[in-house]
Amino acid sequence: MNERLDAIRQEILDGIKEKANSRATAFELRKQFLDSKTGKIGQLMKEMKTIAPEDRASFGKGVNELKEWALEKFTELDEKMKTLELDLRYKSEKIDVTMPAKEICTGNLHPITQMRNQLIDVFAGMGFEIYEGTEIENDYYNFTALNTPADHPARDMQDTFYLSPEFLLRTQTSAGQIHVMEAKKPPIKILSPGKVFRSDDDATHSPMFTQMEGLVVDEKITLCDLKGMLDVFVKKIYGEDTTTRLRPSYFPFTEPSVEVDVSCFECGGKGCKLCKGTGWIEILGAGIVNKKVLENCGIDSDRYSGLAFGIGIERTAMLKYGINNIKLLFESDIRVLKQIDDN
Secondary structure, eight states, X not given: OHHHHHHHHHHHHHHHHHXXXXXXXXXXXXXXXXXXXXXXXXXXHHGGGGSOGGGHHHHHHHHHHHHHHHXXXXXXXXXXXXXXXXXXXXXXXXXXXXXXXOOOOOOOOOHHHHHHHHHHHHHXXXXXXXXXXXXXXXXXXXXXXXXXXXXXXXXXXXXXXXXXXXEEEOSOTTHHHHHHHHHOOSSEEEEEEEEEEOSOOBTTBOSEEEEXXXXXXXXXXXXXXXXXXXXXXXXXXXXXXXXXXXXXXXXXXXXXXXXXXXXXXXXXXXXXXXXXXXXXXXXXXXXXXXXXXXXXXXXXXXXXEEEEEEEEHHHHHHHHHTXXXXXXXXXXXXXXXXXXXXX
16 A cells, blocks of 8 residues: 555656646646545545555555645645746746837828818818718709709719619719708808719729818809919919919809819929820819709809819829829828828
């Protein structure tokens, strides 16, 4: 019997030496010998009934001495493993104050957000209020109220994202003008920024882009007022030497309608790659609000007139920052974004 006790004692010592490398493994080893139900020392006590009566006292004494010795060993082992794990933790969390600090890059607003804020600042300085409409519109506000006939190409499935026969993703923020003119009497002076959606995709177009619509309705509004506002806008964004010119165009919701060009801020109008040698860059569309649009909103077109303009924020940003592919504005490439910070 003493040989069995000595064998268990040696097995414990070997286990501590070979297997115990953490508090978790030390606990498993302790359980293997001292667990009251399955431990090897606990199993010895269950054998008491098979021992001859005259040997039971010495057997019980030997098992108890082994148990006390094992408890002492495992307690020492647990303390040792605890100290070792703390040392390893301290080493892993140690900070070398002589090491150079890690460079922390600060972020900046996305170019589209920067340009949107700049445009709002420019026009807010001229008294414009902000109106943000919904990205899902119905056919009436997006087309019919804006004097766009049922057979107009813009209504085709290949140009517009329809959600149902009645509802669609707005193709222009001009729809917000109708909501404002229905709810508010002149004078009106609002900007309507937001995302718009069109089925178009190439280097200069995206299925989703950001537009900012401007609307002014009051007595005696003319193209001169429009040109004056846009002159202020381009000088603030592209420089004090930048000027505008108006070219005749057509939009269903304005009459007369104009395309607005800016003098090339790269070459000063002399002709370069950016302006394709013309000295001018097309920037936006605008015009005097069509009388039918005013009347659709219950506004007296004999007393009031209005001007409207639509600015593509991506296009404005691409021109200002020299970006040649609109997709660079949507890919969130840090190498591109960190170069643009006008805040």
